[in-house]
Amino acid sequence: MCNEYQLKVRRADYDAAFRGVGLDVLWSDAEPNRPPDRSFRPTDRAPILRRTRDGAGLEGLEARWWLVPGFHRASVSDWKAMCTNARIETAATTASFRESVRTGRCLAPVTAVLEYDAPLGWRKGQPKRRWEVSWPEDGASGPVRFLAGLCARSHPADLPEGLDSFAVITRPAGVDMTRIHDRQPVILSLAEGLDWLDRGDLAALPVPGPAGALTLREAPR
Template sequence: MCNEFQNRIKRGEYADAFSQIKIPMHWADPEPNRDPDDPVRPTNRAAMIRPVDPADPRAGLEGVERRWWMIPYFHKAPVSAWKSMCTNARIETIDTTPAFREAYKRRRALIPVSSFIEYDEPPGWKKGQPKRRWEVSWTPTSETDRVRFFAGIWDRAHPSDLAEPIESFAFVTGPPGPEVGAVHDRQPAVLTLEQGLEWLDLAGPGKAALITETPPGTYRVTEAPRAQLMTAEMRKALP
């Protein structure tokens, strides 16, 4: 399960990347005042890119800021009453799980990401002690490859304690490749620009085209302790 990620890429780079392949894109929400080094955690709002017309993703894309931790359309009780941890959708069951299957069929999205975080238990770890924190990143193969995305789905619910509907998202995880598998048993599907457009195509292969079990050498996995537990000097020393 991936429950923390980073996005250090500026919004303009996403618009530039899509413009190079002649796909118009606009941001519907103002850019948040967030330190790019602050990680995104469950229930935080984060960038999400979706087709203006789900039947034709290449006709245009919209960027928004939405809640990470999906609340499905059928949830009518207060937001706090939705207890299921819907941050990640398992690739094995995304098309059959009630919370995810309609969003998978109709409402796909791209979640901009520059790295993601996994945790594991160090040798001798005991319950209540902190786990090790690992940042997973990659080396871009081209300028546009700096821009990558989680394979996301989103939904719109009408909880009883909100005056307006709430939109929220989850993203797909599956078996890990060797680098991530050394520290965790699940890995998100991270997509290049073209792979992302294929994911948005509702008439395309969908989850069959996603790869989570990546080949050796795909990722770098670097220990990255939580910033709040480190001094300023320790943070500066991080690679």
Template sequence: MCNAYGFNAPISRLIDVFRQLDLPMTWAEGSVPNLPPRDLIRPTDPAPVLRPLAPAAAGEGVVFSEMRWWLVPFFHKGGVKDWKALTTNARSESIDTTATFREPYRRRRCLVPATHFFEWSPLDPARPKGPKTRWRVTAAGEEIFFFAGLWDRARPAGHEGALESFALATCAAGADMAPHHPRQPVILTGRQAVDWLRLDGPGKALLSPSPAGTLHVAAD
């Protein structure tokens, strides 16, 4: 389970990535945002998200906006703090059947840009609640990568306007992560990222562990 990540790259690099993918990029606020480096993004923080301009036509381009990390589903009518379920992550095995995630999976997929994420493992496996090592994980040879994400729009009681929020898809750990944690966020690069946004695309087939040698894991 991923509960911390970061995005330290300048916004110009993100623009370059989508230019190379031949995918137009626009801005929800109408202009390029002043996005400071964020080494640590935690649940409930606002974070950059990219979603299709047209849900049924991912090839038309993506729009950049910021959303709350910790998905609150459209059917929740209570206050934001009344939503207690830990929906920062969506398990790939049940992403299309779980009540909270099945509609976003069918209709509202997104990409979450990152430069790294963090995971923790106990120093002593016999003491899982004891001191832990924090691991910093990056994509080998890639400054920027994307988490496969889902987003939703709710109208919680007491919240001014709509609340847009997102979750990260997770899967079993690949060979690089398995020594440190049993699961990992789903990481997409290049055309995989575009294919995830396509509602008529591979879908769950993309939600697989990272191949050996594609992640770099170092004690932080």
């Protein structure tokens, strides 16, 4: 958890939310022609947002979901540690993530998180239930929320031009998510996301909301 999520809007939809608070997003690459109903899974490239180097604006880019830390110099396939998620309890001290906590904070825009659980009577080899976890729209960013993330720039042997990658921060599940899993990603509003980019305080990341803050809907493939 979390190893699948959706973003069913285009860049322009959440760019507008940032313009509403006086921030422009400078994208470093073209928007992919990706079907909006295709979910993101580990090793996919997905859009992330981070502060520009001067701290005055936001940079947007497509990055690999599965962080490869900056110190890794062998090929990408040689990085075996599954760094799609960073636990909030240990991110600041884990070698793969601690530098990103200081200098590589990012946001991954999202419209729903997908999670799986085993129904009563489930046996190994049988498909699990698939759940779509969403939230009410708000006036700032509509259906979009932002997963608190950590990103890194590395130069693996097979990608000398460099690789941008990221991980999603997770924490113990709140009351809604505990129905299906014991952990969940840190889901942020626009204001909370900007605070994460600027302050980088893991302890200040918001806890999950009260019962009913999230909507869980069974969503078979």
